[in-house]
Amino acid sequence: MSDEPILKVSNVESYYGPIMAIRGVSLALPRGKIVTVLGANGAGKTTILKTISGVLDPAKGSVELEGNQIQRMDADKIVRLGLSHVPEGREVFPFLSVRENLQMGAYLRTDKDGVAQDIERVFGYFPRLKERIDQPAGSLSGGEQQMLAISRALMNRPKVLLLDEPSLGLSPLLVKEIFAIIRRVNAEQGVSILLVEQNAKMALETADYGYVLEVGRVVMDDTCEKLLGSKDIQEFYLGASDHGARGERRWKKKKTWR
Amino acid sequence: MLDFIQQFVSGTALGCVYGLIALGFVLIYKATEVVNFAQGELMMVGGFFVFTFIGLLGLNYWIGFALAVLGMAAFGMVTERLIIRPILGYPQFSIVMATIGLGYFLRSLAGMIWGTDDLKIDTPFSDGVLKIGDLVLAHDKLSVIVATLILCVVLYFFFLKTRMGTAMRATSENMLAAYYMGIPVKTVVSLIWAISAAVACCAGVLLAPITFIHSNVGLALGLKAFPAAVLGGFGSIPGALVGGVIIGVLETMAGFYLAQGWKDVVPYLVLLAVLLLKPAGLFGLQLRKKV
Ligand SMILES: Nc1ncnc2c1ncn2[C@@H]1O[C@H](COP(=O)(O)OP(=O)(O)O)[C@@H](O)[C@H]1O
Ligand SMILES: [Mg+2]
Numbered sequence: 001m002s003d004e005p006i007l008k009v010s011n012v013e014s015y016y017g018p019i020m021a022i023r024g025v026s027l028a029l030p031r032g033k034i035v036t037v038l039g040a041n042g043a044g045k046t047t048i049l050k051t052i053s054g055v056l057d058p059a060k061g062s063v064e065l066e067g068n069q070i071q072r073m074d075a076d077k078i079v080r081l082g083l084s085h086v087p088e089g090r091e092v093f094p095f096l097s098v099r100e101n102l103q104m105g106a107y108l109r110t111d112k113d114g115v116a117q118d119i120e121r122v123f124g125y126f127p128r129l130k131e132r133i134d135q136p137a138g139s140l141s142g143g144e145q146q147m148l149a150i151s152r153a154l155m156n157r158p159k160v161l162l163l164d165e166p167s168l169g170l171s172p173l174l175v176k177e178i179f180a181i182i183r184r185v186n187a188e189q190g191v192s193i194l195l196v197e198q199n200a201k202m203a204l205e206t207a208d209y210g211y212v213l214e215v216g217r218v219v220m221d222d223t224c225e226k227l228l229g230s231k232d233i234q235e236f237y238l239g240a241s242d243h244g245a246r247g248e249r250r251w252k253k254k255k256t257w258r
Numbered sequence: 259m260l261d262f263i264q265q266f267v268s269g270t271a272l273g274c275v276y277g278l279i280a281l282g283f284v285l286i287y288k289a290t291e292v293v294n295f296a297q298g299e300l301m302m303v304g305g306f307f308v309f310t311f312i313g314l315l316g317l318n319y320w321i322g323f324a325l326a327v328l329g330m331a332a333f334g335m336v337t338e339r340l341i342i343r344p345i346l347g348y349p350q351f352s353i354v355m356a357t358i359g360l361g362y363f364l365r366s367l368a369g370m371i372w373g374t375d376d377l378k379i380d381t382p383f384s385d386g387v388l389k390i391g392d393l394v395l396a397h398d399k400l401s402v403i404v405a406t407l408i409l410c411v412v413l414y415f416f417f418l419k420t421r422m423g424t425a426m427r428a429t430s431e432n433m434l435a436a437y438y439m440g441i442p443v444k445t446v447v448s449l450i451w452a453i454s455a456a457v458a459c460c461a462g463v464l465l466a467p468i469t470f471i472h473s474n475v476g477l478a479l480g481l482k483a484f485p486a487a488v489l490g491g492f493g494s495i496p497g498a499l500v501g502g503v504i505i506g507v508l509e510t511m512a513g514f515y516l517a518q519g520w521k522d523v524v525p526y527l528v529l530l531a532v533l534l535l536k537p538a539g540l541f542g543l544q545l546r547k548k549v
Contacts, residue, residue, distance in 0.1 A: 079438070
């Protein structure tokens with residue numbers, strides 16, 4: 001039983017109107033692990049996460065959380081089952097205070113004391129939020145909003161955490177800080193994490209296993225160690241190619257997985 | 259001076275009614291980006307509900323009031339479920355047309371059910387006056403102001419201090435994120451319609467002793483409540499109330515002190531002037547989102 005992945009996505013196809021955004025994606029998140037999905041802008045990473053968290057219903061395929069099929073469930077039911085989604089671009093509630101944002105993250109919980117404890121706990125991860133507890137979230141910096149978005153998702157005490165590009169628009173130093181916390185959350189609370197990133201280097205150094213997504217399809221998957229060593233990944237995602245090949249030509253080069 | 263105070267109180271009372279209708283506009287708009295042009299009609303139907311309970315069935319005023327408010331809350335929820343929810347996501351003008359159509363429908367329906375005569379109910383505030391020296395203030399006007407203040411305090415605590423109230427604000431600010439939190443967004447939107455309709459009903463009941471209950475009363479007042487909401491900065495709850503009071507006072511003062519015809523023009527002139535100086539309205543909030 002414990003060998004079963006906590007989250008399993010099988011042959012999922014999702015559409016925006018007539019546009020097929022993901023084309024038969026399968027992936028697995030083992031319990032207690034961090035799995036990353038890499039891909040360029042528009043590859044379909046966000047769509048996969050939206051399909052998992054129930055904001056989008058897939059046309060085909062299944063999503064299983066601890067063996068339960070959740071692909072047709074409403075988003076609030078899925079949150080109740082212990083899955084939290086940190087959306088791309090933070091999406092904090094701008095006029096709500098930091099405290100109220102966190103309380104909304106715990107909307108489904110009724111144990112007041114537990115919620116208060118968990119607020120203290122996320123402040124342990126992100127002390128800067130504590131100083132701003134009564135400020136409206138919209139007045140925080142981008143990095144602080146990302147911290148708040150992650151903290152807010154943790155307030156649900158999730159078993160599975162979906163993270164959509166937490167590094168987006170942040171300084172390298174802040175990215176380091178946030179990824180260190182992501183590792184801590186995984187290690188200390190045993191939360192299984194599905195991490196979507198364009199910042200391949202940070203993601204591969206953080207995660208255990210990785211999938212590479214291109215135009216709605218998984219084109220490669222392996223342990224992060226192996227992916228870090230792979231020529232294709234180095235060239236196309238880590239920018240390790242010689243400088244002359246950058247720019248447009250870089251994308252015309254033949255990738256070995258095609 | 260006495261005249262001025264009396265006109266000011268009358269204007270404030272009228273403005274409170276505008277403000278309460280405007281508040282319904284704002285609540286619904288913030289949550290769903292739907293401008294409900296039938297908000298005045300919700301008030302009108304509320305007036306007929308209370309007429310039915312008090313005038314026809316002979317219930318006690320307060321019981322009739324409470325039943326009417328509960329009935330309108332349910333009416334608001336049903337309206338949202340049957341008319342608004344199915345067309346959410348359609349172009350904005352389709353939704354606007356649907357609410358305008360709803361207004362027509364409710365006016366006709368009310369005329370068919372309750373007739374087109376002016377109706378009247380007896381309330382505890384119908385005849386009394388408050389005398390302070392030479393100043394005479396009618397209870398019906400004062401009751402509107404006091405009730406509006408009470409309602410404001412109740413709503414303030416509800417929205418700021420309760421879990422559901424906070425969830426409503428959260429849903430209004432970012433519906434997608436509310437889904438991600440597991441907030442039952444559909445229920446929240448239903449309840450917002452319930453509150454808007456209930457508040458409109460309060461306005462209708464409070465207005466009943468001042469004007470008559472008639473199927474067209476909602477149209478006239480709705481048309482004034484809309485600029486009130488804009489004046490306050492469409493999207494601000496205190497703004498809706500303050501905007502309503504400003505429009506009510508201006509209208510009443512203009513009617514009393516200026517030549518005929520200015521009454522209906524002055525509020526709009528002031529509205530235009532405010533919007534030129536402060537395009538977001540008096541209480542308009544500029545939404546910030548940092549990258
Ligand atoms: N709301 C939408 N409506 C229509 N097409 C969309 C929408 N969101 C995304 N897409 C399209 O779906 C594809 C995948 O998008 P997305 O999942 O956001 O990619 P990523 O997160 O990897 O950048 C893109 O081609 C994008 O243009
Ligand atoms: Mg994306």
